[in-house]
Amino acid sequence: MxxxxxxxxxxxxxxxxxxxxxxxxxxxxxxxxxxxxxxxxxxxxxxxxxxxxxxxxxxxxxxxxxxxxxxxxxxxxxxxxxxxxxxxxxxxxxxxxxxxxxxxxxxxxxxxxxxxxxxxxxxxxxxxxxxxxxxxxxxxxxxxxxxxxxxxxxxxxxxxxxxxxxxxxxxxxxxxxxxxxxxxxxxxxxxxxxxxxxxxxxxxxxxxxxxxxxxxxxxxxxxxxxxxxxxxxxxxxxxxxxxxxxxxxxxxxxxxxxxxxxxxxxxxxxxxxxxxxxxxxxxxxxxxxxxxMMFMPTGLAGIIASLGGLHKRFGVASLAPLVVLSVISALLLSAGGTFVIEMLQRMLSQNYQSLASLQTATRWPDILLFGQSWPPASISTWLVPISLLAVGAVMGYLAKQWVQILIQREALKSESNQSEKEVVE
Amino acid sequence: MIKFKKALCGMAAIGLTAGIVHAAPVKVAILETLSGPQASTGLAYRSAVWYAIEKINAGGGWNNEPVQLLEYDNQGGPTGAATKLKSAISDGAQIIVQAASSSIAGQITEDVRKYNLRNPGKEVVFINLGAGAGELTGEKCNFYHFRFSGNAMVQTKALVMAMKESNVLGDRVYAINQNYSWGQDMEKAIVSFSDLGGYNVVAKTLHDTNKIQDFSPYVAKISAANADTVLTGNWSNDLLLLMKASKASGLKARFGALYLDQPGNLANAGDAALGHYVSHTFNGDAGDAASKQFMADYTSKIGHDPVFIEPQAVWGMAMVADALKRVQPENGVLNVNTLAKALETSKIQAPMGEMYMRAADHQVQLPIVVSTVSKDAQIKVDGTDMGFKRVRVFSAKEVSTPAQSSCKMKRPS
Incomplete structure (x- = not known):
């Protein structure tokens, strides 16, 4: 209170x-x-x-x-x-x-x-x-x-x-x-x-x-x-x-x-x-x-509440890696997603299409995004979001694994507690 | 678009270096709907304003500094526009540009009026490039609002006059319009020009806006009324579906429509559009050197031909440029009151003829061209074999309609 x-x-x-x-x-x-x-x-x-x-x-x-x-x-x-x-x-x-x-x-x-x-x-x-x-x-x-x-x-x-x-x-x-x-x-x-x-x-x-x-x-x-x-x-x-x-x-x-x-x-x-x-x-x-709706139907308030619950259950020390992993994963995934959406939006825009048709030198002129110009036809451009998304997905997977480990650890602990109790009895 | 952003960056860099000598450059803020279902018109206005600002800067900008263009997305509604207007003003914008929606323009013109009342000495001016609602130059008219587009009265007048001259108007006219302020204004205009056009309005219909999927009951009414001509201010789907339904039923009446030149309309309507009339502010077809040069220049900068509202927006901004040219900096900054007074007398020679501002209600007086859909047109539209062939160009004086008596403008002393 x-x-x-x-x-x-x-x-x-x-x-x-x-x-x-x-x-x-x-x-x-x-x-x-x-x-x-x-x-x-x-x-x-x-x-x-x-x-x-x-x-x-x-x-x-x-x-x-x-x-x-x-x-x-x-x-x-x-x-x-x-x-x-x-x-x-x-x-x-x-x-x-x-x-x-x-x-x-x-x-x-x-x-x-x-x-x-x-x-x-x-x-x-x-x-x-x-x-x-x-x-x-x-x-x-x-x-x-x-x-x-x-x-x-x-x-x-x-x-x-x-x-x-x-x-x-x-x-x-x-x-x-x-x-x-x-x-x-x-x-x-x-x-x-x-x-x-x-x-x-x-x-x-x-x-x-x-x-x-x-x-x-x-x-x-x-x-x-x-x-x-x-x-x-x-x-x-x-x-x-x-x-x-x-x-x-x-x-x-x-x-x-x-x-x-x-x-x-x-x-x-x-x-x-x-x-x-x-x-x-x-x-x-x-x-x-x-x-x-798909991943946290309880909403933003639900995340805070479940974080509080996990904090009570596992303590700060074992929770910190989970939070760090999830935050990094979320940031990477959204960065990758944003890159893809913004690139596609610019590529498909009417103005770009008509500019591209005016230019004869290259079919796909460079696109200015996040202060840099990216050639949309080259693989290296698309490697950026792909690697962001991939690393983000791995981080997310690790975070999920970490929760599993925590739960297993807890189960083990309670088991050993129980067996200790049995021994004492 | 990309090229333009680069150009803007360059201008900003020049602005930074020049800023050492002078005070802040003039900032123009465009508050348009740039996302969501209504974005296409907002984006078209943005291209046109970009083009016009680049012209100003190519001619040396104002006070030897390039004019800066700031962009804000009004999120499609008056509430978002009110918020973004405050951001624009706090970012230092002195000239506010908006066009695509009368509901947003209604909010902005009132907000600008109140802001100027409360902040004397820091005034801003609202450049309305397209919002057509009558009350903006009527009961809501205000000294800091300027409209640079036609309105229901002017465009209907030109349409009626041209169709009468070409002997296609007939004497039985059917008015069909959307049931909100624009359609109601249109209906009033059609009725009020019945003497001028020598016709009877045999029936009037106001229908729901952008909700009707099947216009055949309305077409049946038009056919039962035995109308020679249908005059309408409908836009977007309401025009398209109306024309499709009339084609399907074999209606013989000729259409006079204000928004027939909206991109995509001819492609969708097909041969049903042939022989119909439109009144608009620019038609480059079979035009003079000035029109051709303007069209080529616009296409090279923006990437497509200037269509629909773009030419009108470019000239609106050209009139702003004309006024800016005549305003001298006061301590290095722009005095908006002086600019507004200069805008009242601005006058330019556009490819279609002379355009000038009327001081009484701040409604621009502009030439109107009436065209008909024909396969003879040189410029084909929407990938069809049809285009808009000029019928008649009216000078601003010929189509002018008197200022509304409801406009009581308060001028700064």
């Missing part, structure tokens, strides 16, 4: 210090990470804790966003709802729409539930472009953050702190919710809804409540997005936002409370940083998701 609270305080201190440590562009990326983290947490309440896989959560995020943008324009940041309280409008928007949508969708469970949520999201997505007054048409609705409480809310830093307070507060509330009787019943909903019904609970009403709470916090995330961007556009209802929150939650780890927070922050930063480096960043994102 003590190490946990130390970790917790350090994390908060780091978050508070971010504007002093990073450039304005990165602070803005941090705002997006916080918003994505809150959205994923809200989603995880429904998906992870209540076991209801929703494919249309962008609808509640978007409703929160539009409720906020209209509130900002209507109230002008004066009266009862000054700028810092604006996400409350998003909460109300998300909650109301969540109650209505939740009433219909939670009548069924499993695949049918997922399909209904998808249909509701698609309904909104198709309707929004046609209602120009409400959703602003193609160029969206814009608003302006008005000064309040002595802050101008003109700088990114002020917006960052506003977002941080809202996100921490919301995640804390979501955490406290898991400790309430209702939060416990939510887990029951996932594990065995039939049994809950036999115990006398109204599971439909329970599901609506959980759904609406999840939608409400999604709405807050949407509201924060609007406060940060000062605009809302019907693009928010796009299916890719619904998909992103599912991916983020699963990559982070659907089983733990903070997993989705981790997944959403990591993936948002990945998108921000990598999209300027390569055109194939969406491919990397997808590959990452597939790999996580």
């Amino acid at each position: 003590k190490t946990q609270s130390v970790l917790f305080i350090t994390a908060i201190a780091l978050l508070l210090a971010i504007p002093f440590l990073l450039s304005q562009g990165l602070v803005d990326a941090a705002i997006q990470m916080l918003i994505a983290a809150l959205f994923a947490s809200a989603y995880n309440l429904l998906c992870g804790q209540a076991g209801m896989l929703s494919f249309g959560h962008a609808a509640y995020f978007g409703m929160g966003a539009f409720a906020t943008v209209h509130a900002m324009n209507a109230l002008d940041g004066t009266g009862l709802l000054p700028t810092p309280f604006m996400p409350l409008a998003g909460a109300v928007g998300g909650l109301l729409f969540g109650i209505v949508a939740g009433y219909f969708s939670t009548k069924r469970s499993g695949t049918y539930f997922a399909m209904i949520t998808l249909a509701i999201a698609e309904l909104v997505h198709a309707l929004a472009p046609q209602l120009k007054d409400m959703f602003g048409g193609e160029s969206g609705i814009s608003a302006m953050r008005m000064p309040a409480w002595g802050f101008t809310f003109g700088s990114t830093n002020e917006v960052y702190y506003l977002t941080l307070v809202w996100v921490l507060l919301s995640i804390a509330l979501l955490f406290l919710f898991t400790r309430t009787p209702l939060g416990r019943l939510t887990l029951g909903l996932r594990e065995n809804a039939h049994r809950l019904r036999f115990l006398g609970y109204n599971t439909h009403r329970l599901s609506i409540m959980v759904f609406a709470i999840s939608a409400m916090f999604s709405g807050i995330a949407g509201g924060l997005q609007v406060v940060s961007n000062e605009a809302a556009n019907y693009v928010l209802f796009d299916a890719h936002l619904s998909a992103a929150v599912v991916l983020n939650t699963y990559i982070g780890g659907v089983g733990s409370f903070l997993g989705p927070v981790l997944g959403a922050s990591v993936m948002t930063f990945f998108g921000y940083a990598v999209s300027d480096l390569t055109q194939s960043w969406l491919l990397y994102q997808g590959t990452l998701f597939v790999l996580v």
Whole structure:
């Protein structure tokens, strides 16, 4: 418990210090990470804790966003709802729409539930472009953050702190919710809804409540997005936002409370940083998701948890080689994979193809990659990724063997302990 | 592309050495969709902007320093664009370029306006090379936004005038468009030019955007309305499938479409496209020396012919270059307010004719060429035996439409 609270305080201190440590562009990326983290947490309440896989959560995020943008324009940041309280409008928007949508969708469970949520999201997505007054048409609705409480809310830093307070507060509330009787019943909903019904609970009403709470916090995330961007556009209802929150939650780890927070922050930063480096960043994102699902279905949080478990079981000394081997293997494999993908992407690009056809000297002119030029037709170029991948695979194999050795060693130890005990007896 | 990167590296090196004498060079940031399903248009704009910046630098850059081009991927949406805009500004970009999407342009123009309000003395200017939504030069118009592409009104006007002159318009016109702001703008334009073209709009249809797989029910409606001509602002699949369905049903109506020249359209539509009309900003077919020279130069630098939106983007940037030329450095740096004022009066001679900026709403006034799909065209498109044959070139004055009254521009004093 003590190490946990130390970790917790350090994390908060780091978050508070971010504007002093990073450039304005990165602070803005941090705002997006916080918003994505809150959205994923809200989603995880429904998906992870209540076991209801929703494919249309962008609808509640978007409703929160539009409720906020209209509130900002209507109230002008004066009266009862000054700028810092604006996400409350998003909460109300998300909650109301969540109650209505939740009433219909939670009548069924499993695949049918997922399909209904998808249909509701698609309904909104198709309707929004046609209602120009409400959703602003193609160029969206814009608003302006008005000064309040002595802050101008003109700088990114002020917006960052506003977002941080809202996100921490919301995640804390979501955490406290898991400790309430209702939060416990939510887990029951996932594990065995039939049994809950036999115990006398109204599971439909329970599901609506959980759904609406999840939608409400999604709405807050949407509201924060609007406060940060000062605009809302019907693009928010796009299916890719619904998909992103599912991916983020699963990559982070659907089983733990903070997993989705981790997944959403990591993936948002990945998108921000990598999209300027390569055109194939969406491919990397997808590959990452597939790999996580295949090899570590418990997500990033799962790795940390299993590392902790191994640490308890085997101690630091025997674990260190495993960690080193795995990290090196992962780095080599991703370096090799990246090389192949980037080379192929450049070779197959239209511009390269047409340049190649213009040049008569060589069919395959050199390609500039990682600050060097590589002739794509020569074997030595391709030897680089092949050797990277090969060494990475060997390292991975060794790491696996090391785990086997550790387990065998443990088994031997317990056997000898047992035989010692027998001797003593 | 590769060649260009090398050139950029070279320029950066020159910039570094020159930087000892002067202050920071002018940075142009392009915020386009460079990945994902919508990337193809964004990449085309990027090639065009590259080409134009290289032209500026070949002519000595600005203040004896090469202009730098920074690239940002807006990740396909307004949220990503807002984030990348902040990065671009904090990287020192003063000129922001974007084109492919009105939803992103709507975000950027508002963000630029607010940023300039909050940071006087550090203004940035938004060069919109293609986003066509009417409100960008209407209720959302702002002093730091300049649009260098045509819009629904101008392009429809040219199309109607040319088709009328060629006696192919008929008097029964069917308007079919996508049900979102662009399609709605198009429908309004088609209705408003009915007197000019001497036609009746017999029916109007707004349909879902990029969702319909089979247009035959719509074609049946067009045929039942006995229309002579179909006018449409549809783009991408919505245009292609519409034309395919009309070919399959043997519809006799002639199409006037704004996006018929999108790469791949003719190859997919086949002979169904013959005799249809398109209004666009450039057609090098059977052109004068200036067009030929531009096309050859572009092809040698970028690797393919300038098609679709590329010529228009190049001239948009050429107008920026014209304005830059007339702005003197203040303490070695570019004053964006002065640049914006120079942009209001910029004027160039493009291969299709004179282009100039209208100060009232910052909408460029540009010549429009109307072409028809024909097998006689010299330049064949998409590997077919068809191409776009020029029908008529309209000067900017001929196709100009008045500025929207909803534009109330606030100018810096």
